[in-house]
Amino acid sequence: MFTALEVVTTVVVGVMVGVEFAVWAVTGWDRDGIGLVVGAGALLLLSVIMSILLLVPINNRGKTWTPDNRPADRKEQLRRWDRFHYVRVAVIVAAFALLAAART
Numbered sequence: 001m002f003t004a005l006e007v008v009t010t011v012v013v014g015v016m017v018g019v020e021f022a023v024w025a026v027t028g029w030d031r032d033g034i035g036l037v038v039g040a041g042a043l044l045l046l047s048v049i050m051s052i053l054l055l056v057p058i059n060n061r062g063k064t065w066t067p068d069n070r071p072a073d074r075k076e077q078l079r080r081w082d083r084f085h086y087v088r089v090a091v092i093v094a095a096f097a098l099l100a101a102a103r104t
Contacts (some may be wrong), residue, residue, distance in 0.1 A: 008075055024037070033101070033103070034102070034104035036098045036099070036101050036102035037098070037102045039095075039098050040095040040096070040097075040098035040099045040102070041100065043091050043092070043095035044095045047088050047091045047092050047095070050084065050087070050088045050091065051088065054084040055081060055084055055088070058077055058078075058081040058084075059081070060066055062077070062078075062081075068076060091099065
């Protein structure tokens with residue numbers, strides 16, 4: 001039950017944030033800085049795609065590991081997850097910087 005609630009909550013909040021972002025972008029379409037807003041939106045979309053394609057598969061594999069069945073390259077997989085995570089955070093920070101620049 002708890003997992004279903006998490007999924008529903010994530011979907012609802014994601015849709016709400018997406019709608020708010022779209023309204024903000026559409027209402028300011030004729031203003032200076034709209035390119036920055038669109039760029040920020042593209043970067044945020046990229047961060048979601050990175051999460052789904054790069055980070056989630058490593059997380060799913062890691063959830064199945066026990067002390068008895070850990071793969072030999074476990075530490076390398078964890079380092080890879082860290083690298084992908086740092087890049088994703090940099091993408092999100094860049095999106096925030098674009099949004100902040102669009103507001104000025």
